[in-house]
Structures are given as C-alpha cells and as structure tokens.
Amino acid sequence: MNTFGRIFRVSLFGESHGSTIGIIIDGCPPGIPLTEEDFTADLQRRKSGVTGTTPRIEEDRPILASGIFQGYTTGAPLTILFQNQNTHSEDYSRFVSTPRPGHADFTGNQKFKGFNDPRGGGHFSGRITLTLVAAGVIAKKILAPTNIQSSILEIGGKTEWNKILEEAIADKDSLGGIVECWITGVPAGWGEPFFDSIESNLAHILFAIPAIKGVEFGSGFAAARMKGSEHNDRILNAEGKTVTQNAGGINGGISNGNDLIFRVAIKPTSSIGIPQQTFNFQIGKTEILEVTGRHDACIALRIPPVIEAAAAIALADFKLLYC
Numbered sequence: 001m002n003t004f005g006r007i008f009r010v011s012l013f014g015e016s017h018g019s020t021i022g023i024i025i026d027g028c029p030p031g032i033p034l035t036e037e038d039f040t041a042d043l044q045r046r047k048s049g050v051t052g053t054t055p056r057i058e059e060d061r062p063i064l065a066s067g068i069f070q071g072y073t074t075g076a077p078l079t080i081l082f083q084n085q086n087t088h089s090e091d092y093s094r095f096v097s098t099p100r101p102g103h104a105d106f107t108g109n110q111k112f113k114g115f116n117d118p119r120g121g122g123h124f125s126g127r128i129t130l131t132l133v134a135a136g137v138i139a140k141k142i143l144a145p146t147n148i149q150s151s152i153l154e155i156g157g158k159t160e161w162n163k164i165l166e167e168a169i170a171d172k173d174s175l176g177g178i179v180e181c182w183i184t185g186v187p188a189g190w191g192e193p194f195f196d197s198i199e200s201n202l203a204h205i206l207f208a209i210p211a212i213k214g215v216e217f218g219s220g221f222a223a224a225r226m227k228g229s230e231h232n233d234r235i236l237n238a239e240g241k242t243v244t245q246n247a248g249g250i251n252g253g254i255s256n257g258n259d260l261i262f263r264v265a266i267k268p269t270s271s272i273g274i275p276q277q278t279f280n281f282q283i284g285k286t287e288i289l290e291v292t293g294r295h296d297a298c299i300a301l302r303i304p305p306v307i308e309a310a311a312a313i314a315l316a317d318f319k320l321l322y323c
C-alpha cells in the first residue's frame with residue numbers, strides 16, 4: 001500500500017493537484033533537532049528549474065504539522081505537509097477517456113474504478129517524491145555519520161548530455177538516465193538473508209519511485225559476463241575491506257562493511273509532445289493523442305536526492321532495528 005518500514009515507518013499521501021501532499025513518519029526517535037531549514041538543501045536539489053525540467057515550480061515549504069516541539073522531534077508520529085499551489089488542472093481533463101501511453105492513467109482508472117484523481121498524474125505523480133525527500137532528511141540524521149551521495153552517470157546513453165537533451169526538447173521528446181549511489185559508513189552485519197536483505201529492502205523502496213525501471217548492486221548485470229575469479233572481492237584485512245566492489249558492499253544480503261554501491265535506471269518521461277496512438281474509451285476506438293501541458297523532458301535530472309532519501313529511509317529502519 002502506501003507504507004514502508006518496520007520501525008521507521010513512512011506513509012505518504014496526496015495527489016499532484018490536490019490541496020496538499022504529505023508524509024507521516026512513525027517510529028521517529030525523540031530528541032532529533034529539526035527545523036524547516038534542515039530540509040532546504042535536498043528540497044532545492046529536487047526542485048525543477050534547470051533545462052529539461054518542468055516549468056511547474058512550487059514553493060515546496062515543509063509544514064511540520066505534528067511530532068515537533070521546541071525544535072526537536074517528540075517521538076510521536078511526525079507529519080510533514082506541502083501545499084500544491086502552481087497547478088494547471090485543465091491540462092489533464094481529457095486523459096480520463098484517452099489515457100497517455102506510458103502513464104498510469106489507464107491502470108489507475110482500472111485499479112480505482114474511475115474514482116482516482118487524474119490531474120497531474122494524481123497519486124502516481126512524481127510530485128509525491130517530494131515527501132520521500134522530506135523523510136530522507138530525517139533518516140539521514142538518524143544514520144549520521146553514514147553518508148549517502150548519488151550522481152547522474154548518463155542521460156540518454158551519453159555521459160555528456162547537454163546536446164542530446166536540447167535535441168530531445170526541440171523534438172518534443174524525452175530522455176531517461178542512470179544514477180549511481182554510494183553509501184559510506186554502514187557497518188558490517190545489517191540485513192537478513194532472503195526477504196529482509198539489504199538489497200531487497202533497498203530495491204523495494206527504490207522501485208516505489210516513479211520512473212525507476214531497474215536497480216543493480218555492485219557490478220550488477222555485468223557480473224553475468226564475469227568469471228568467479230574476476231567477480232570475487234578479495235578481502236584485505238580483519239575489518240573485511242575488499243580490493244574491488246563487485247558485490248556492492250553486500251554479501252548474503254548482509255552489509256560487509258565496505259561502501260554500498262548501486263545504480264538505478266530511469267525511464268524517459270512518458271508525457272511527450274509527439275503524437276501517439278492511444279484508445280479513446282469514450283468513443284470506443286483508437287485515436288492520435290498529443291500531450292500538452294508542463295512536463296519534465298528528463299525526470300532523471302531531479303532524481304538523485306530522491307534516490308538518496310529512499311536509501312536513507314531503508315537504512316534508518318535497519319539502524320533502529322539493530323541499534
């Protein structure tokens with residue numbers, strides 16, 4: 001459903017063009033210093049504005065509605081709200097009968113029997129990732145001094161992507177990308193074999209981010225083309241330090257004390273200005289749809305802080321479980 005975690009439990013809610021979106025964090029320890037300014041850096045990194053991102057720019061000011069007293073978390077459920085103010089809902093009225101290819105317009109309508117809010121993608125919108133970033137700010141505080149950093153490796157298959165991005169924008173098309181995340185300071189011993197492994201928990205929350213289509217740890221899919229003598233990470237000392245990072249810092253689902261390394265594949269944004277075939281449920285036949293409105297040409301540009309937040313949420317849950 002909309003809840004993730006065992007001890008550090010997050011429940012997100014809201015729709016892209018509803019009055020507010022938000023997240024409830026249960027299990028947050030008391031005594032963590034927290035102000036609105038703590039959220040600024042990561043929320044700004046996610047915000048649109050650079051070439052290739054949506055013209056929709058929101059204030060994104062966090063409203064700390066509960067679980068805070070005199071600048072510290074209380075231990076009670078923590079609620080963080082964000083207002084939606086810059087919306088153009090009229091751009092989405094026709095997508096109920098003519099769903100956009102690649103979007104959740106059709107599946108959302110089927111799942112919720114036509115009662116879902118389709119405006120801006122509704123509850124399926126990337127707008128909701130704002131709440132994950134907010135929860136990630138708190139999770140990072142719990143994890144300190146563990147450090148989580150992510151960066152874009154490529155856009156549209158290129159490591160230098162300015163030109164190809166400009167071409168996609170001019171063509172009213174979109175691009176995907178790959179983001180890599182490094183996590184330092186995770187001790188050996190976190191994670192459980194099989195269903196609660198580090199990989200399975202990270203993958204679970206990473207795939208909850210809209211547009212994520214692949215996750216790989218360490219050498220990932222390249223491992224299938226390697227020999228064991230190439231893939232095995234040689235151990236150097238009693239702390240388990242390894243020469244290489246093919247396992248991504250995880251063995252048997254358990255952290256081995258080395259850096260955790262994973263990459264995610266982000267699909268091209270589905271809303272594009274190129275005419276596409278879809279089915280018109282109102283008239284009962286296919287037709288050509290041209291999507292208008294404000295959309296990211298490359299959502300991967302705004303994904304790195306969301307990836308970090310998701311990883312922090314999963315790992316904060318492990319830390320509270322073991323520590």
